[in-house]
Structures are given as C-alpha cells and as structure tokens.
Amino acid sequence: MNSKNRSQTVKLYTGMLILSAVGCLGLAGCYKEQQVEGFIRQPHRTVAATEYRVYPPDVLHITSLTIPEINNTMQMVRPDGKVNLPLVGELEVTGRTPQEIEAIIRQAALKYFSEVSVAVEVRAYNSQRFYVFGQVDHPGPLPWTGRDTLLDALAKVQPNKLAWPERIWVVRGDDPKTGGFNGDLGATTQPNWFHINGIRPERQDRPRRRLLVNMTAMVEHGDMSNNILLMPDDVIYVQPHPIAWAGLALEQILFPVRGGSQIMTDYRQAVDVAKWIQAGQPMDTGSQTFLTP
Secondary structure (H helix, E strand, O other): OOHHHHHHHHHHHHHHHHHHHHHHHHHOOOOOHHHHHHOOOOOOOOOOOOOOOEOOOOEEEEEOOOOOOOOOEEEEOOOOOEEEEOOOEEEEOOOEOHHHHHHHHHHHHOOOOOOOOOEEEEEEOOOOEEEEEEOEOOOEEEEOOOOOEHHHHHHHHOEOOOEEEEEEEEEEOOOOOOOOOOOOHHHOOOOOHHHHHOOOOOEOOEOOEEEEEOHHHHHHHOOOOOOOEOOOOOEEEEEEOHHHHHHHHHHHHHOOOOOOHHHHHHHHHHHHHHHHHHOOOOOOHHHOHHHOO
C-alpha cells in the first residue's frame, strides 16, 4: 500500500482502538483495599520498615578517633562477605547492620587498645536493589537504601507517554527472593499450571503480594496512602495503556522491521484522548487531527 493509504489505514485503526480501549477500562482489574495491608508495616513509621544490612559489594566508610590505622578508610565488602582492616584484620560483616559492624570492630580492636571509638557508615548501596519494568524512560534495577518510596522510584524512572499511570503494579515475591528454590509442584490441585504459563503455584509459607497503585491519585490529588516503602527485590511494573498496547501491536504488523515515528505520535495522541474521555474531559482540538482522513 502507498503512503497515503497506509496513513489513512493507521488513522482508522487508531480511531477504532480508542473506542475499544475505553470500553476495556472497566475490565482491567479493580483496586482492593486489603492489598496494601501486605506492604505496610504497623504502626505506620516515618523511618524505614527494616534496618539496612550490609552485603557484597557495599562500600563502608569507617572512622575512629582512637585507632589512626583505620580512621577515615573506605572498604568494599568482598564476595566472601569480609573486610580486611589494618591492624584489626579480617572481619565477617555480611548480613549485619552498621551498628553491629561497629561492635565487631570494637571487640577486635580491644586486643590492642584500652579504649575504642569507631563509627561505620554505608557510602555505596550496591548489594540490594528493586526493579522497574514497563513503559518508563529509565527501566532497570535501582539501589535500595532502606528509605525508598514508590513515588521516589517513579520520579526517577519517569513513566512515559505510553504508560497507564492509574494502573501500576507493585509485586513483592515469595522468599527466598534470590538464588531460586525447588517448588513443590505436587502440592497443588492444578499440577499442570506451571507447565502452561511458567508460574509456579503459590505456597502458604511463601506468600506473594501484588498491589495496584494509582500514580495519578498521588501526583494530582495528593493521595499518599499507597506511597509504600519499598523492600529489596520489589518489582514495579508500569503497564502500557490499552491504546498503547494495541498500537504497539499494530505497529509490529504494519512495520515489522522498523516503526514509523508518525504512527507512534498517533498512538501517544490516542492515549491522551482515551485518558481525557475516561476522565470526562473534553478533547483538545489539536489532538483530534489523527482521527480525520
């Protein structure tokens, strides 16, 4: 097909996608108040819900007023979980809080000094992460510091024009979250579930949690009830708007080798219009042009 016919076809498909996607808005899942209970620690705190524990390859800054050999030193935790300090020697620090590491150093240094003063601070949070996927400008892992909120993460990764900000998923997986484990496939009433979709059955001793979050409620209305504190290995998935999802699929059909920039512009405009319709607001005149032949 020539470029003119292709453009008209794309505009027709895009207009149809608006109607179908708006109709699907009510089928995308409902918010459940009880979901957030699995993510919030009670009582509600203004500090992290859990203490930060050191693992390789975190970087520690150690200061001491009484031990000049280790004062103002930087130590990266080795893969074996140890650090090697002058005079004090090798110390196992993995899985410990900075305060616990201070106590270990103090105990080891008392062999040589009558008084020991030491302070340990984490300077580089390299070991623990949470992850962001989907329609964002900067997907991937982000360092977990113990004080990261959902809004912090979204502000860093920047959901793009194809995102569905009213339908963002936060997933907290089952333990252990790293290293894998042998799932007992025989303990389920649906033994073929894993073989169909690759998802192992959930076990009662390893609960999984999913939270549906409306970012627009936080940004435009100041509703911070779901601005949860993240935990290591949490996964944030910014799913595409139904119009964007259908548009991306259509692009693959019409342009299997490379996408057209104008088509993507039309999809972004379609997403905007669908959001305006959903909110009961009038469409912007300048964004209606893609519906005209």
